[in-house]
Amino acid sequence: MNNEAIVSFKNVCMYFGGVKAIDDISFDVDEGQVFGIIGPNGAGKTTIFNVLSGIYKPTSGDIYFHNRRINNLPPNYITGNGITRTFQNIRLFENQTVLDNLKIAHYSHIRYGIMDVIFTSNRFKKEEERIEEESLAILDFMNLTAYAEQKAGALPYGAQRRIEIARALSCKPEVLLLDEPAAGMNPVEIDELNQLILKIRNQFNLTVLVVEHQMRLVMEICNEILVTNFGRKLAIGKPNDIKNNPEVLEAYLGKVKSNE
Amino acid sequence: MITKRKNHLLGDVIPVIIIAAILIVLKEFKLISTSRLLILQYIGLYSIFVLGINMVNGYLGIFSLAHAGFMASGAYAAAISSKYFFKESWMFPLILLFGGLIAMLIGLIMSIPSFKAKGDYLAIITLGFSLIVQSFLQNWRFVGASKGINNVAKFTNIYWVYGCLLFAIIIVRKFINSKYGRSLKAIREDQVASELVSVDVKRAKTIAFAVSAFLIGISGALLVHLLGYTSPSAYGYTNIVDGLVMVYLGGMGSITGSIVGATLWQILIQTLKNLGTWRWVVGGGLLCVIMIFLTNGIFGNKELSDAIHAIRKYFSRSKTNKTISEETTK
Numbered sequence A: 001m002n003n004e005a006i007v008s009f010k011n012v013c014m015y016f017g018g019v020k021a022i023d024d025i026s027f028d029v030d031e032g033q034v035f036g037i038i039g040p041n042g043a044g045k046t047t048i049f050n051v052l053s054g055i056y057k058p059t060s061g062d063i064y065f066h067n068r069r070i071n072n073l074p075p076n077y078i079t080g081n082g083i084t085r086t087f088q089n090i091r092l093f094e095n096q097t098v099l100d101n102l103k104i105a106h107y108s109h110i111r112y113g114i115m116d117v118i119f120t121s122n123r124f125k126k127e128e129e130r131i132e133e134e135s136l137a138i139l140d141f142m143n144l145t146a147y148a149e150q151k152a153g154a155l156p157y158g159a160q161r162r163i164e165i166a167r168a169l170s171c172k173p174e175v176l177l178l179d180e181p182a183a184g185m186n187p188v189e190i191d192e193l194n195q196l197i198l199k200i201r202n203q204f205n206l207t208v209l210v211v212e213h214q215m216r217l218v219m220e221i222c223n224e225i226l227v228t229n230f231g232r233k234l235a236i237g238k239p240n241d242i243k244n245n246p247e248v249l250e251a252y253l254g255k256v257k258s259n260e
Numbered sequence B: 001m002i003t004k005r006k007n008h009l010l011g012d013v014i015p016v017i018i019i020a021a022i023l024i025v026l027k028e029f030k031l032i033s034t035s036r037l038l039i040l041q042y043i044g045l046y047s048i049f050v051l052g053i054n055m056v057n058g059y060l061g062i063f064s065l066a067h068a069g070f071m072a073s074g075a076y077a078a079a080i081s082s083k084y085f086f087k088e089s090w091m092f093p094l095i096l097l098f099g100g101l102i103a104m105l106i107g108l109i110m111s112i113p114s115f116k117a118k119g120d121y122l123a124i125i126t127l128g129f130s131l132i133v134q135s136f137l138q139n140w141r142f143v144g145a146s147k148g149i150n151n152v153a154k155f156t157n158i159y160w161v162y163g164c165l166l167f168a169i170i171i172v173r174k175f176i177n178s179k180y181g182r183s184l185k186a187i188r189e190d191q192v193a194s195e196l197v198s199v200d201v202k203r204a205k206t207i208a209f210a211v212s213a214f215l216i217g218i219s220g221a222l223l224v225h226l227l228g229y230t231s232p233s234a235y236g237y238t239n240i241v242d243g244l245v246m247v248y249l250g251g252m253g254s255i256t257g258s259i260v261g262a263t264l265w266q267i268l269i270q271t272l273k274n275l276g277t278w279r280w281v282v283g284g285g286l287l288c289v290i291m292i293f294l295t296n297g298i299f300g301n302k303e304l305s306d307a308i309h310a311i312r313k314y315f316s317r318s319k320t321n322k323t324i325s326e327e328t329t330k
Helices: A045-052 A075-080 A098-105 A114-119 A122-141 A157-170 A187-204 A215-221 A239-243 A246-253 B009-028 B034-060 B067-084 B089-110 B119-139 B158-176 B179-189 B191-195 B201-227 B237-250 B255-275 B278-293 B304-329
Strands: A005-016 A019-030 A034-038 A060-065 A083-085 A175-179 A207-211 A224-229 A232-237
Touching (some): A019 A207, A019 A224, A034 A187, A034 A215, A045 A175, A045 A207, A075 B191, A098 B179, A114 A122, A114 B158, A122 A157, A157 A175, A207 A215, A215 A239, A224 A239, B067 B201, B158 B179, B255 B278
Parallel strands (some): A083 A175, A175 A207
Antiparallel strands (some): A224 A232
């Protein structure tokens, strides 16, 4: 196991009955990387995220975060301690304002208890002020200030995607998991998203894991790419190596016939 | 531009203070008949009850039917305490607190099934709980079995009722505007997503049930000391349905709604008393009509301050429209 890795998977398997969603996958992610996970539909990409964020407990194998085993920790604990994700199908709190969406995500690092709430202590007031300021700062950083007071569900798709990222950032993560952030975007928007992801990583000192289909995104910003197929690891390496890897091409494009 | 909208704590509390002042004048100068005064006390007491239900059914979005059980435990605990320990009238706050705390303890236990069970299944579990409490009280000799407890000191008066209501409103408001309240609303919308933005779902649910049961317990304690007696039959299906009706009529997830719901339903039931059994038909019919035209209840997820805000906005807009149309005609 690589001791410098911030996240490492060691022989992780996740079976649903007979279905092997992920099967014996191992990889290390170094700090500060943008790490891509690609693969055809049903390759187990999102399952990797679900296992990592604690929604599923892996059938076997271990997951380490800062060399600490996190297999059996509840999702809210994992999220509060540094691994936060977004969703493939946007899951905002649609009836809450954008600002409240972000405030909810501050939950784990708000330092006041029930007694502070009942007596409206100074700590309560200070903490509430702090998270309001922090939320507004994140909204400002993501160019979402105009939407702060609007209901999240009523906003355009692109804005909702960015709000989801802003909400994830509100948990103060060290590792950000982006599940198909470019779904339904055109090439221009994808280029903008690329810039945004790099900007976020630099600003917040994050390690970013991206599950994505869009090669335009993956090939451009990822330092390292993991390719999966039918739940198994197919290849891992730099974008250029992956591009020319015959096995990867086969999984994506089908077998090259010899008579052609 | 973000305009910081202050939480109008006073905006919701001031009406209660005004109402209380009116009540004092009415009572002390005997401008109101005793039966009307009783109705006013019912309104205040059931407002607390509905606020309690709203914590779980409204803000947390769990369809719970445990409120009859909570009310029964609060009422019985208070009645026993005032019969055996706190016999003096100045000890009434202790009695209320005791009733509330016992109900809260049971509420904490009742929050455990809500960690796993969902929807209809949880509704049935909570219904079962309410019925268990009722039949337990029906068979417990110490509390008079099905005859209930009689000759409880009548400590409750209109000031206690509205004092407690004020307290309940402040407590609920504080919780709703804290991280716990925000997490309740988040869980209502998407439990998995809220877990994945670090919300401690179990803790939030525990707190919601505890606060809910505490308030319902207090309302039960007030009821016993208002009537001077209690019996298990008061905490059955009628109580469960009454609670739900008031919550859904007033509106889920709203403090104003809780009070409006309790007020309207109590007034309706009491004014239709002359109709005998038919009042349930008339009342139920009216309820159907209201629910058809106001699906979210009267104040669903809104507060009085929101309504005032909206009205102001409406008037300022119509004013600007007028000036614009005047200018265009010129």
